[in-house]
Amino acid sequence: MRTFSRSRERGATLLVALVMLLILTVLAVSSMRGVVLESRITGNRAESLRLQSAADAALREAEFRFYGPGYLRDKLEPSEINCQKSNVLQINGANRPCLLAIVDQADRLSFMLDPLGFLKNSSAENKTGADTTAAGDTDFVTWMPYRGREAGNDNVTETDLDAYWNTHLITVGEDDATALNVEYGAVMEGRGTYFYQVNGQADDRLTLQSTTANVYVGLNN
Numbered sequence: 001m002r003t004f005s006r007s008r009e010r011g012a013t014l015l016v017a018l019v020m021l022l023i024l025t026v027l028a029v030s031s032m033r034g035v036v037l038e039s040r041i042t043g044n045r046a047e048s049l050r051l052q053s054a055a056d057a058a059l060r061e062a063e064f065r066f067y068g069p070g071y072l073r074d075k076l077e078p079s080e081i082n083c084q085k086s087n088v089l090q091i092n093g094a095n096r097p098c099l100l101a102i103v104d105q106a107d108r109l110s111f112m113l114d115p116l117g118f119l120k121n122s123s124a125e126n127k128t129g130a131d132t133t134a135a136g137d138t139d140f141v142t143w144m145p146y147r148g149r150e151a152g153n154d155n156v157t158e159t160d161l162d163a164y165w166n167t168h169l170i171t172v173g174e175d176d177a178t179a180l181n182v183e184y185g186a187v188m189e190g191r192g193t194y195f196y197q198v199n200g201q202a203d204d205r206l207t208l209q210s211t212t213a214n215v216y217v218g219l220n221n
Contacts, residue, residue: 048206050161050202051161051202051203051205051206052202052206052208054146054160054161054162054163054202054203055163055200055201055202055206055207055208056200056208057146057163057200058146058163058164058165058200058201058202059165059198059199059200059208059209059210060200061089061146061165061200062097062098062144062165062166062167062198062199062200063198063210063212064089064095065089065095065096065097065098065167066097066167066196066212066214067093067095068093068094068095069216069217070093070094070095071094071095071096072190072216072218073190074096074097074099075096075097075099075194075214075216076169076190076194076216077099078099078100078101078169079096079099080140082096082097082098082099083098083099083100083140083141083142083144083166084137084138084139084140084141085132085135085136085137085138085139085141085144085145086137086138087144088147089147097167097196098141098144098165098166098167099167099168099169100142100166100167100168102168108168108171111168111197112197112209114207115166115199115201115207115209116128116201116204116207119142119143122142124140124142125139125140126139126140126141126142126143127142128143128204129143129145129162129163129164129201129203129204130162130204131143132144132145132164133145133162142166143164143165143166143201144164144165144166145162145163145164146163146164146165146200161202161203162202162203163200163201163202163203164200164201164202165198165199165200165201166199167196167197167198167199168196168197168199169194169195169196170195170196170197170211189218190216190218191216191217191218192215192216193213193214193215194213194214194215194216195211195212195213196211196212196213196214197209197211198210198211198212
């Protein structure tokens with residue numbers, strides 16, 4: 001009959017306990033890493049949704065600026081006065097959009113593909129949303145501030161992200177202009193269908209775009 005001393009039994013129990021403790025520690029650390037990773041993914045997703053919601057709200061205001069026949073000339077020709085922070089949204093719907101004047105064809109393409117990057121590298125004095133926030137009410141800005149979801153009511157809360165917008169009239173070739181504005185001289189009179197690129201951005205980090213087509217019956221109607 002083989003006998004075992006108490007000291008050897010205690011040593012085996014301690015070794016097994018240490019191995020089990022090590023396994024449990026590894027499992028706990030792995031589980032904690034998974035929780036941290038999921039928390040980061042959830043946080044990034046929530047921040048992305050906040051950025052998209054803010055940019056989308058600014059996009060809706062920019063599109064709303066083209067509704068109605070009021071200020072038709074301002075909807076067809078860029079004016080620096082319309083790109084001032086004092087140009088607030090009006091309750092009666094007679095609003096003026098901030099149309100950016102981009103003449104060169106290559107610049108138009110760059111602006112269409114990356115509005116934020118294009119303006120950051122431009123020669124404009126106020127080229128970002130942060131510049132707009134710091135600018136005066138009568139300074140020319142390339143990004144108009146979004147102030148709220150209702151005209152005449154500045155209801156943006158302190159927790160909302162800063163959002164901005166701008167627009168650009170999409171010019172067409174002579175053949176296309178003839179097709180869209182069939183009567184001779186219709187373009188000069190402000191009659192026909194006009195297309196706009198509309199940009200909304202949030203916190204100088206995310207940009208959303210849309211295009212809108214508006215039919216106008218002319219400056220004299």
